Amino acid sequence: MRELRATAVALALCAACGSALAQGDAKRGEYLAKAGGCTGCHTEDKKDAVPFAGGRALKTPFGTFFGPNITPHPQAGIGSWTEADFFRAMREGDRPDGKNYFPAFPYPSFTKIVDRDLRDLWAFLRTLPPSARASQEHDLGFFYRWRFLVTFWKWFFFTPGPFTALPGLSDIANRGAYLVQALGHCSECHTPRNFFGGPKKSRFLTSRPRASRSGATKTCKTFSLRASTPKATSSQRRWAKSSRTPPASSRLRTSTR
Ligand code: HEC
Ligand code: HEC
Secondary structure (H helix, E strand, O other), X not given: XXXXXXXXXXXXXXXXXXXXXXXXXXXXXXXXXXXXXXXXXXXXXXXXXXXXXXXXXXXXXXXXXXXOOOOOOOOOOOOOOOHHHHXXXXXXXXXXXXXXXXXXXXXXXXXOOOHHHHHHHHHHHHOOOOOOOOOOOOXXXXXXXXXXXXXXXXXXXXXXXXXXXXXXXXXXXXXXXXXXXXXXXXXXXXXXXXXXXXXXXXXXXXXXXXXXXXXXXXXXXXXXXXOOOOOOOHHHHHHHHHOOOOOOOOOHHHHOO
């Protein structure tokens, strides 16, 4: 009898741990949201702005994007979403209705976030107080308004799929590579872009972006960054080519100069 009870307790505990795992850890998600800089684009640039309720203007050569409300408000935010919708947005750059997101939402980097971290991020977003602040329409140039055009952009410049550890690197270096490539989305600003707004892979992380004069709207320069940097070193070029195997000598400090 006692054994039975022990088994039942163990089962109950395991169910709890199982569902905790499946549900994601909101506390960890909060830290990941900081690493991903979500509020940088999803919070208005003013005092007393509600975090994650949207409204930051991102000026680009294609027009101005506004980070939407991602609090769990059922209409104004993403309260009606399932976790699967969230995974699809971050991993595939697709809206729940199947249309494309514009890559001003850095999903070309976020696609590399691993499942467990996505689950934790989602758990954290669900804990936010819902805000009724309505998301703004983006204000884009005539030619850039159509979401279906992003399909072509994706063909050329987007490779979905989570980060996998780089062979030959220590665990710590791999942790860093993951933070740089996935959550930190460093290359979104530090890799120069071509005419179509696609990253120039051969110059991975070689761009030194210029901050805007006010300093307050750094993110607005995301797409207008021009390479003011010397050419990538051959080892950096090799890393960029494989985009997977950073050479031991690749130091961010030199690559952002
Ligand atoms: C560089 C700016 C930027 C950063 C950083 C950013 N986002 Fe976004 N995000 C956007 C933009 C712009 C959109 C809207 C894209 C569109 O309409 O096509 C968006 C859309 C979204 C959406 C879809 C919302 C909807 O209503 O459809 C989700 C979910 C989201 N972001 C989550 C996140 C999370 C989580 C993070 C942090 C890990 C994050 N974003 C960081 C710019 C950003
Ligand atoms: C949204 C755009 C953006 C993202 C994303 C971004 N940066 Fe930057 N970064 C900038 C800008 C703009 C500057 C220049 C700031 C200045 O000059 O005041 C800069 C400057 C730097 C510098 C100083 C370079 C120098 O030569 O002085 C380093 C180092 C750096 N970033 C590292 C990173 C790392 C690491 C990541 C990813 C975790 C990252 N950045 C992500 C925009 C970005």
